[in-house]
Amino acid sequence: MALKKSDLYSSLWKSCDELRGGMDASQYKDYILTLLFVKYVSDKAKVDRNSLIEVPAGGSFDDMLAAKSDPEIGDKFNKIIGKLAEANNLRNVIDQADFNAPEKLGNGKEMVDRLSKLVAIFADLDFRGSRAEGDDLLGDAYEYLMRHFATEAGKSKGQFYTPAEVSRILAKVVGIGKETRQDETVYDPACGSGSLLLKAAAEAPRGMTIYGQEKDNATWALSKMNMILHGNEIADIQKGDTLTSPQFTHGNQLDTFDYIVMNPPFSVKSWRNGLDVEYGRFEYGTPPEKNGDYAFLLHALTSLKSRGKAAIILPHGVLFRGNAEATIRTKLLKQGFIKGIIGLPANLFYGTGIPACIVVLDKENAQARTGVFMIDASKGFIKDGNKNRLRDQDIHKTVDTFNRQVEIDRFSRMVPMAEIADPKNDYNLNIPRYIDSSEPEDLQDLNAHIHGGIPNRDLDLLSAYWDAFPSLRDQLFVANRAGYSDLALDVAQVQQAILDSAEFKNFKDKARGHVVQWFETHRDQLETIDAATVPNDLITALGDDLLKRFKPVALLAEYAVYQQLMSYWHDTMHDDVALIMGEDWMDAAKPRASRLLGYDKNKKPKYEDAHLQFGTGAKAERYVMDLIPPELVVARYLAGEQAQLDDLAAAADEEARKLEVLIEEQATEDGLLWDALDDKGKLTQKSLNAALRVAKNDDDDEAIEALADALALVKREASAKKKAKAAQSALDLKVLNRYSDLSIPELKALVLDDKWQKTLISRVTGEADALTLDLVARIQQLGERYASTTKDLDDELAKLESRVARHLSDMGVQP
Structure with missing residues (x-):
């Protein structure tokens, strides 16, 4: 397997x-x-x-x-x-x-x-x-372990690892791509376990020539192993402190490279200890003695070829700190070396919880550079335990935006050098100076509180919805007075009104249609998955095309749709593709025996969860269907049998419900069935027969009738359960036998249509449903906020005062 x-x-x-x-x-x-x-x-x-x-x-x-x-x-x-x-x-x-x-x-x-x-x-x-290329299963496993080790090691010992998601951003924004040659060089002066270097080299179709240096001996060893595990046995990874003892030199000069990626330790205070030769690194100024951030940055800059590019993770302080660092930053900006700044979320890294940024350096055409492209990506992440993690959609959006230099409100901006040099900014690169990523303030309208009505200004801010559903606003609101509107229906009816609207149904249908057309475009590619398939290339092609198709769709964010695909890929599709690649379609779909996982403390065997099981105990036959779950086979080929089973199960549930009602009504302490309960508080045929014999001996006709009715009900329940169980066993056997009859086209239809496509349609249309919930929540908030005017409140207050006055009068108290 x-x-x-x-x-x-x-x-x-x-x-x-x-x-x-x-x-x-x-x-x-x-x-x-x-x-x-x-x-x-x-x-x-x-x-x-x-x-x-x-x-x-x-x-x-x-x-x-x-x-x-x-x-x-x-x-x-x-x-x-x-x-x-x-x-x-x-x-x-x-x-x-x-x-x-x-x-x-x-x-x-x-x-x-x-x-x-x-x-x-x-x-x-x-x-x-x-394999060293294609589906890097082993490399992914190594990343998995590194991430968990870093999580457990904590802040003091977790700095050997750069999160894979951040590494992917650096690798993609530094400029490595399809045109990068194998003989071009990539270098990491503080390479840790090597994950960042490998991610960067993987962006080149045939790999790159890799160089790295790491100070810590144990981490250097990890990096050497990591290179071999990823098929990069000849990577040159040197040992030593990059700042004081750089290993890639010729005389008193540093070797130069085409690309540099780096996540150095933040704000090292002893970076000058042992520094004898500067290697020409501090042409633009010497960093402060107790902060080594710019020492690493200048090392990278000096190590770049004349057209070289670098992407470096640094704390935000490098963007705005003064004194010596301000002097260096100013000179670098005037030289045009800083191409861009990307602000990252806080708490991404294992050595620190502070937010960091990516500084992108580019020597090519530096003198002609007239601005710095900035991105505030600090809001895009998901919580993962006690850390934050970037999602696929966050990575893709950030990379697309940076590489295409697209300006997006509250997210990205090309900041002119003249603005950065303006005295009010004085070459300060702190991102909030240039990009306001805060959410617009939700202002209260005093006039609306006094006179009622929802401000049209608030409704106008929902324009993305009205663009997608042109007639919906008129359906939900009516004019109150100039600049204000009222809900045309009760707040509680808003959600159903939206769901029932023809425009929303059409919107969902179009989203579904986009997924179907996208899937059909790639059907041949999916049907021909085999041992030669490269999963990373496959999902890249699928994801990029899905993004392209949903980009022009109003309201539905293309990156959110893309995330649905990527989440399903990580959860399910990747394993499915790996199975097909390793075993071909037919063998991958065959049921297999459930694996023995070990033994519990009582030495009883523990098995992998089975989809189908026949029998119990050690002799039971347990089957797992990795590629095609049984419910897909049932839905396509055995729907009639499933419907009959559902009816039998419903009948058994109904009898069980009747029995529960009977116990609640008559099996109380003074009830006719109290003495018929067994030790577990249940009515069984055995306990009822015993109680019935006692009642007959006592000639208790009322008890005899109640016990006989209860016994008949227990028997009906048992019979209904037995029929349902027998039908389930028969259906399970039919399902198991059906697998052996499936042809290759049938297998592919089950996987492609019934599993992958159907799931992705559901996930994407679920995004559309989620949008309506956001709209409903906002409309309900506005409706409730301005539902009561000050006059309404005054009238209610007057009623309450009058009521209090009456009560006082009834008690003989003068107001």
Whole structure:
């Protein structure tokens, strides 16, 4: 069976559970990533004789597996990994983790059991089909682990990782693209675990020549492994402090590169410690001694070729701080080196919670640059635990806007250099000076509160809705007086009126039609998914075309529609495509046996959740349908049988409902059925028969009649449930048998039409429904806000005062 991304993630995190108790994330990540590395290169060597990584005898994952349960397992693991490291000049890279450390892994049997379980988890993974290009399943897994390790490590130790979403933005705005050649260079002077470098190089169709430097020894080792896992074995990753000991130099000058991407540590206070040679980096000024942000920026600038480009993540302070930094910033702006600024949301990064920005440098045509393109992307994110994360729609919108230099109200703007140089700004680049991204203030209208009516000014702000639904405003509102309107119907009726309107129905139909046409355009591409498909290229083509089709659609935001596709891709479609690629359409659709996951504390087996199960216990037959869930087969081929089952289930539910009513009415403490309840408070045939015998012995006719009626009802319920259960079993068997009869065209119709297209139509039309809820909420807010005038309130107050006066008078109290 092909390895699914979701299964891989689950297995990897399960392996982390085996180690989590003895050490923190900054330590156990080395063990997990080392095992992932050894397993990957061992599997790859079995299918690729030209692999640049040699797996020697005694240095493979199979050798580690053979050491399972061995009393010397820790020492043997170290020796096996040592052989692999020695054969590939990877000493002090892949052998950082000590597998024979009792203080971390436990003593004696505890270590043996822990490492045996760990290697068994990795043994179930099969990377022989993983490729360095196309669907980077392993690379995604590495990112998954990095993100979780960074989350657990926290602020103090989480700086080795740049979130993949941010890396994607840098990679796309720095200028790397389809025309980038393989021999062009990309460099990260503070490369951490290498994820940012890899994301940048992946933007080039054939990859790039990669260079990087990392100060921390353990993180440098992670980066070296990461390069190999991504098929970039020849990447040049050097060790050392970039500011004090740059490794890419010739004499007293820095080597230069075509592209630079970087996420340096923020505001380093000791950046000058050990600095002997400046390498010409501080031509435009020396950064302050206790803040190294501009030191990294100037290092990047000096390391660029004459037409080079860089994208650097920095704290917002570089945009507005004064003194030495203001001098440097002014000179860089006058030279035209700063092409753009992108403000990011707060709390994206693992080393800090402060908001950051991306500074884009571009030496090409710098002297002719007349402005700085700014984006305030700080509002676009989703909460993910205690961090914020960029969504696919946020990434795409930011990248599209920057690369096309599109000005969007409250989001992006080309700021003229003359405005930046104006004395009131004095080369300050703080984004809020130039882009007001705040929401318009919701102003209260005193005249409306006094005299009633909804201000037309507030309704005019909903113009996007009225443009999409031209007659809806006149349907919902009537004129009150000049500049004010009243609701033409009750506030509670607004939502249904919108849903029932012909224009809204037409709007949803058009949205549905766009999805159908888009899907049909790509049907051939989807029907021909095979082992040669490149999933990343596939989803890029699908997503870009969907965006293009919805861009002219009024009201419905194209990036929100795009997010629906991407969410479904991550949740479901990617795994489906991987299955089809790995096993072809027919085999991917076959039911398979549910996997044994392990045993509970009572040593009972635990199985993967099954779609269909026949029997119980150890002898039960459990089936999982990864590609085509049974409900799709039922809906297309067995709808009649499902309808009959639904009727039987409804009949059983009705009998159960009647029984519940009977218990509520007569099984009370003084009721006729009280003595017929069993120990669990239920009426059963056994308990009712026993109570009936007692009633007959007592000649209690009333009780006999009630118990007989209850017994008949219990029997009817049991019979109805039995029929429904039998019908369900019969339907399940028909479903299972139907899978073996499905032809390839039928399989493709089930997946493409009934699963993918139908789901995406539902998601996109759901966006349209969500828009109406926003409109309804705003109309209801306005309607309720101005429903009562001051006269209404005065009249109500007068009524209350009169009522109080009457009560006082009735009590003999003079007002």
